[in-house]
Amino acid sequence: MHILVLQHLAVEHPGTLRDFLQEDGVTWETVELDAGETIPALERFDMMWVMGGPQDVWQTVEFPWLADEIEAIGTFVTQLRRPYLGLCLGHQLLAAALGGEVGLAREGEVGLMDVKLSEEGRRDPLLHGMPDPLPVLQWHGAEVKSVPSEVAVLASSERCAIQAIRYGACAYGLQFHAEVTATTVADWAAIPTYAQALDRALGAGAAARLEADVAAKLSDFNAVARTLYRNLMQQVAAQPAS
Numbered sequence: 001m002h003i004l005v006l007q008h009l010a011v012e013h014p015g016t017l018r019d020f021l022q023e024d025g026v027t028w029e030t031v032e033l034d035a036g037e038t039i040p041a042l043e044r045f046d047m048m049w050v051m052g053g054p055q056d057v058w059q060t061v062e063f064p065w066l067a068d069e070i071e072a073i074g075t076f077v078t079q080l081r082r083p084y085l086g087l088c089l090g091h092q093l094l095a096a097a098l099g100g101e102v103g104l105a106r107e108g109e110v111g112l113m114d115v116k117l118s119e120e121g122r123r124d125p126l127l128h129g130m131p132d133p134l135p136v137l138q139w140h141g142a143e144v145k146s147v148p149s150e151v152a153v154l155a156s157s158e159r160c161a162i163q164a165i166r167y168g169a170c171a172y173g174l175q176f177h178a179e180v181t182a183t184t185v186a187d188w189a190a191i192p193t194y195a196q197a198l199d200r201a202l203g204a205g206a207a208a209r210l211e212a213d214v215a216a217k218l219s220d221f222n223a224v225a226r227t228l229y230r231n232l233m234q235q236v237a238a239q240p241a242s
Contacts, residue, residue: 008053
């Protein structure tokens with residue numbers, strides 16, 4: 001298996017999910033879109049992962065490559081019909097590629113919060129074995145507002161109605177961060193825009209507090225990530241060749 005990983009910031013990478021790929025001997029190719037790298041031929045890849053970033057879906061003037069990325073995502077999941085996993089911005093980009101609406105959240109989510117599975121989510125193979133409610137790390141100011149009828153909504157939170165989606169058999173978007181590692185908070189808090197969002201949401205000195213909170217729950221987060229990864233890989237293995 002060979003995976004295409006699209007990144008929008010060097011520190012927003014697949015995190016602990018990358019460790020699982022290495023354990024399984026899965027290969028991947030990372031494209032740093034914010035650094036000017038271009039998306040290669042999609043047919044070469046069995047799956048696409050799209051990570052988070054400080055950009056917003058609608059900023060196609062400031063970041064012209066976003067339009068190409070959205071088009072590539074749409075081609076990958078609707079024409080090639082290959083598996084997809086999007087986290088945070090990657091979740092929003094999937095929704096946009098499928099004709100959904102993405103906009104500023106009425107109230108952003110930053111910190112440790114719970115998401116609750118929908119009835120469809122409780123039946124979904126990707127989320128099999130997940131606790132419900134599911135404790136997660138959130139860090140976003142935009143959200144998916146709506147999705148077409150053919151897109152299933154798998155989870156929600158008190159502030160954000162669309163926390164997880166599925167299109168087709170195996171194209172998924174998750175608003176929350178399943179990839180969290182021991183250094184995630186420190187790495188992201190070093191980015192000025194992220195640090196400002198953190199302080200606005202949680203008060204001055206929030207980074208140190210959140211880092212401690214994540215450290216206390218890291219083993220649980222990583223267990224959830226491993227279950228998510230295993231479920232995803234089992235689904236991918238069951239997909240007919242395309």
